[in-house]
Amino acid sequence: MSVKQALLALLEQEPMYGYQLRAEFEQRTGATWPLNVGQVYTTLTRLERDGLVAGAGSDDEGHVVYRITDTGRAEVATWFTTPVNRTQPPRDELAIKLALAVTVPGVDVGTVIQQQRSATMAALQDYTRLKRSGRAPASSDGADLAWTLVLDSLVFAAEAEIRWLDHCEARVRRAAVERAAQQRPGTPSEGAAAPRPSGATS
Amino acid sequence: MTRSTDVLQLTGVTRVHGEGATAVRALHSVSFIASAGELVAVMGPSGSGKSTLLTLAGGLDTPTEGTVAVEGRDLGSLRQAELARMRRTSIGYVFQDFNLIPALTAAENVAMPLELDGARTRKARDAARTALEEVGIGDLADRFPDQMSGGQQQRVAIARAVVGERRLILADEPTGALDTETGEEILRLLRARCDAGAAGVLVTHEARHAAWADRVVFLRDGVVVDETGSSPVDALLEPGLTR
Numbered sequence: 001m002s003v004k005q006a007l008l009a010l011l012e013q014e015p016m017y018g019y020q021l022r023a024e025f026e027q028r029t030g031a032t033w034p035l036n037v038g039q040v041y042t043t044l045t046r047l048e049r050d051g052l053v054a055g056a057g058s059d060d061e062g063h064v065v066y067r068i069t070d071t072g073r074a075e076v077a078t079w080f081t082t083p084v085n086r087t088q089p090p091r092d093e094l095a096i097k098l099a100l101a102v103t104v105p106g107v108d109v110g111t112v113i114q115q116q117r118s119a120t121m122a123a124l125q126d127y128t129r130l131k132r133s134g135r136a137p138a139s140s141d142g143a144d145l146a147w148t149l150v151l152d153s154l155v156f157a158a159e160a161e162i163r164w165l166d167h168c169e170a171r172v173r174r175a176a177v178e179r180a181a182q183q184r185p186g187t188p189s190e191g192a193a194a195p196r197p198s199g200a201t202s
Numbered sequence: 203m204t205r206s207t208d209v210l211q212l213t214g215v216t217r218v219h220g221e222g223a224t225a226v227r228a229l230h231s232v233s234f235i236a237s238a239g240e241l242v243a244v245m246g247p248s249g250s251g252k253s254t255l256l257t258l259a260g261g262l263d264t265p266t267e268g269t270v271a272v273e274g275r276d277l278g279s280l281r282q283a284e285l286a287r288m289r290r291t292s293i294g295y296v297f298q299d300f301n302l303i304p305a306l307t308a309a310e311n312v313a314m315p316l317e318l319d320g321a322r323t324r325k326a327r328d329a330a331r332t333a334l335e336e337v338g339i340g341d342l343a344d345r346f347p348d349q350m351s352g353g354q355q356q357r358v359a360i361a362r363a364v365v366g367e368r369r370l371i372l373a374d375e376p377t378g379a380l381d382t383e384t385g386e387e388i389l390r391l392l393r394a395r396c397d398a399g400a401a402g403v404l405v406t407h408e409a410r411h412a413a414w415a416d417r418v419v420f421l422r423d424g425v426v427v428d429e430t431g432s433s434p435v436d437a438l439l440e441p442g443l444t445r
């Protein structure tokens with residue numbers, strides 16, 4: 001996650017100190033990606049070293065306040081005008097697990113799929129409950145809108161995962177039917193009652 | 203076994219279409235409960251038996267084996283007239299394609315089940331207007347279906363499904379023909395009706411919609427293969443707590 005760019009973008013609003021930056025970040029994203037304040041200060045130190053932010057003295061309570069530099073502003077502008085890199089897909093444990101499940105003998109792929117589908121559905125129910133209990137979807141408050149969009153992103157990702165699992169299940173079952181047909185030469189594969197694939201849950 | 207809160211109870215329900223070699227078993231030994239205040243989603247690919255389950259629950263079809271009980275009454279033991287009355291007074295149906303009568307206004311569509319049940323016209327129309335207000339379109343009571351958007355028509359259909367204090371709402375892909383945001387409003391409404399005490403069954407193949415339910419039941423080849431329950435949220439913090 002681009003903590004660096006996110007903090008820079010927040011500083012573009014006004015100079016802030018570490019705790020303030022964390023609060024502003026979490027207000028927009030819920031507690032979806034919790035930031036610890038140590039991480040915030042480490043990042044600020046690195047940004048200062050690279051000339052993207054500069055110390056702006058202390059406030060009345062002694063907090064060290066940071067402001068963005070012109071170089072920092074240019075970095076934020078570049079971030080917003082460049083698409084997130086998708087050429088290297090992030091490592092996906094579920095995809096790897098299924099790729100192995102369909103090739104390693106003795107794994108009940110149907111059960112692997114269904115267990116995951118239930119778990120992802122439970123998460124999707126949680127997100128939806130948060131949406132329902134949350135603030136008005138059409139709220140004009142910027143932070144509320146930001147949080148709603150983050151939540152929607154989680155909803156769409158979970159939905160996509162379930163759709164992909166449905167697709168995997170259909171493919172696995174079809175493959176099992178085709179294999180069974182090949183193993184019985186002389187029997188018409190079309191029109192005959194297909195045996196239930198052993199890997200399917202039913 | 204039956205609790206008073208169990209509005210819909212299917213016990214060991216099997217439904218076979220056709221006979222002999224061409225027989226197709228749409229549902230096999232399915233037991234299923236929907237309680238008052240609960241929305242249950244039924245998910246599965248086409249051919250999994252989810253629509254069959256809904257037509258059986260609504261008394262539009264009868265099981266080959268097993269029983270379907272609504273508010274404690276076994277639908278199989280009812281005479282035709284009693285069953286028809288039950289469908290008008292206890293069970294509300296919401297379809298993907300709305301199924302409104304084009305020649306009747308919104309209020310007339312909603313009042314229809316009450317009038318068929320013998321309610322006086324005036325009383326039925328008043329109840330219909332109240333139901334339309336509850337789904338947020340009281341001002342459209344005198345419009346005809348073709349003068350309304352898809353989302354508005356589905357709101358009318360929901361009003362028709364709940365008018366007269368019906369306690370069981372059966373919805374078959376109710377958001378199928380609507381865009382995502384309108385679909386979400388419809389689910390919000392269904393959810394609100396269940397929170398107000400109705401039992402709801404939502405058949406869908408969309409995970410995002412099923413997620414509005416308290417429980418999700420997965421059907422495959424006519425068999426319930428899994429179920430996700432509901433538990434309070436603690437996976438994510440409430441937004442704003444960190445302010």
